[in-house]
Amino acid sequence: xxxxxxxxxxxxxxxxxxxxxxxxxxxxxxxxxxxxxxxxxxxxxxxxxxxxxxxxxxxxxxxxxxxxxxxxxxxxxxxxxxxxxxxxxxxxxxxxxxxxxxxxxxxxxxxxxxxxxxxxxxxxxxxxxxxxxxxxxxxxxxxxxxxxxxxxxxxxxxxxxxxxxxxxxxxxxxxxxxxxxxxxxxxxxxxxxxxxxxxxxxxxxxxxxxxxxxxxxxxxxxxxxxxxxxxxxxxxxxxxxxxxxxxxxxxxxx
Ligand code: PGA
Numbered sequence: 001x002x003x004x005x006x007x008x009x010x011x012x013x014x015x016x017x018x019x020x021x022x023x024x025x026x027x028x029x030x031x032x033x034x035x036x037x038x039x040x041x042x043x044x045x046x047x048x049x050x051x052x053x054x055x056x057x058x059x060x061x062x063x064x065x066x067x068x069x070x071x072x073x074x075x076x077x078x079x080x081x082x083x084x085x086x087x088x089x090x091x092x093x094x095x096x097x098x099x100x101x102x103x104x105x106x107x108x109x110x111x112x113x114x115x116x117x118x119x120x121x122x123x124x125x126x127x128x129x130x131x132x133x134x135x136x137x138x139x140x141x142x143x144x145x146x147x148x149x150x151x152x153x154x155x156x157x158x159x160x161x162x163x164x165x166x167x168x169x170x171x172x173x174x175x176x177x178x179x180x181x182x183x184x185x186x187x188x189x190x191x192x193x194x195x196x197x198x199x200x201x202x203x204x205x206x207x208x209x210x211x212x213x214x215x216x217x218x219x220x221x222x223x224x225x226x227x228x229x230x231x232x233x234x235x236x237x238x239x240x241x242x243x244x245x246x247x248x249x250x251x252x253x254x
Pocket of ligand 1: 176215235
């Protein structure tokens, strides 16, 4: 849909030192200079945020955290809060990534608290949802997506001035080289948008960007982006090399 500006987001996970992140971000900035009509986001490690923010200053590239705590401060050793992210130079934050859910005990309830805190801070949350392979094989994909969307947004009244981005990341496609087919992804995205409409109303749901994530590469981005309800991508492995990330960002030229 034309009214949704595509977003191509790079999730650098636990890769790149701050120095390496700054250099890579500078390269991305140079490689995508002049590209219009697409929002570019980079999510480095927490400690890489200041270097990346400095490298992309003035370019419009969005800097994001990969996670956050829901409290603004407190005795939570090892955690980082929304005000800290904002002060370090982030304007966006990934919440509920499947690796957080799988390895670090993230639940729909903690996702909900974090989305709430991010919105309150004025950060753009990128809320991740997605089914596992067993869930898909058991025919439970839609049920899982419904539960994650409803749980993540429970009790939050969304408004047009504080938007949210949703990332559909089927767990079986992350870092595995197995991409959902464009049709599988479109089907899930359309379902998520229907669920969003029941939670926040049709017009906000239509304005909400839904990104696809899971083994996105320069070679498959164009066919994914051609689908009606796919509004961008959350890219892991292929975002680590500035050249391949830039090719994904330049998906219209493929
Ligand atoms: P991938 O990761 O592109 O390496 O599959 C995607 C993600 O986890 O966001």
